[in-house]
Amino acid sequence: MDFGCSDVSLWKEALSSYSSTIKSLNKTNLVSLDDFYRNELPHLLHQRNPNPHITTPELTKLMQWKLTRGKWRPRLLSFVSSLDESVVNSASQKAFQSLPDISKAVSELTVLKGVGPATASAVLAAYAPELTPFMSDEAMEAALGNSKDYSLKQYLLFANKLQTKAKLQDLSSEGESFTPSDVEKALWSSVIGAKSLTSQLDEDTKIRSRSSKRKRKN
Template sequence: MKLPILPERVTYDQLIAKVNNYERIVPSNLQELDNFRVKELPGILHQRQSSGGAFLEKEEATKLLNWKLYVLFLLLASNSDEVIRAITKDAFSAYTANPSDPIKPLESIAKLKGVGPATASLLLSCFDHENIPFFSDEMFRWIHFEDAGVKGWDRKIGYTMKEYKSLLGKVSDLRTKLKDGETIVTALEIEQAATVIFSERMKQPLEESLGNEEEEASKPSSSKKKRTVKHPK
């Protein structure tokens, strides 16, 4: 059977082609929350950063968790406004001071009730979705698809910080591999592409899941989705 496009062989054009299909596969009842996470909240956080320090309001953090996993919604809501604001502000400040070590800020965010490594990565990724990947099931399984001893899309996930460190390293390596001149794909775009690839695999037989890889690779460079990414320094 034909394997899906994998990180070891994916090209810049192929990945961006998947990113361009991302909005089409977002369920209608999640479009508002997804737009909040991908477009609205990052702008809000960057504005706060320039005004003295980024933080999440309780309502914002609740929306993100609702997007990720509904069953954890009430746990996060049990954190007070003050606790959420203080912990996320400290975490964002720590990350800004040392962006090369996102694990400590993530561990700080994970101290919130109802928040583990995966959800903590979601919150931090909204502060810098260029460099910080969200620990999604689809992203983790795709990026590790051909690791020895794993089972592709059926791989079990423990949602541990050790697994996130592995995800972080592989995403960083893939971004370096796909660098196109001065343009580099973001961690968010890799996540979106992985989500599209998984969605296509679920709808079609595995051997037909992604169509003709060569055809996608031959698309003209003008089809690339150019971006101007702004993130805190």
């Protein structure tokens, strides 16, 4: 699905296929990690009012989710898991309190070792999905045509585009809520699903080719 697509039904279909796409990857613990990230973590963060924050164990689990769903970079996990609890609490509390200033919120989180704009975006998306989408490679490529720049400036461009797209989807779907985070998940699911289909078609072609060669030999 192209980012410029205006067919609401296609966006809804891509979003609704997110869970099955997660399962189809067959990655160890990804289903449970994704459930934690999308369902458990937001509740934990919001029940800590008036001072919402994330803990080091939660940030570590979030990093596991991010790396398992995307590219595995164990050093980042090592950095995050060794962060001091009070430092993580303080940085995340300042970040959440900075919203809706996304630039300031990301900057508050990136003082933590191992946390760049992409990981910061995942933390913020768990807390405020209606404002801050996760900076995934797939969604970045779809929205901006580039997934190699993980700078704050690039994230702000990305977040703005997904906020705008979410508003358009809301208008088209008669007031149904469609957040920037929903846009990211729909894009991710669409891209991963297309890659999986292409891979399967390539495999089917190879099998037919091998079968055809065997028949010719016989």
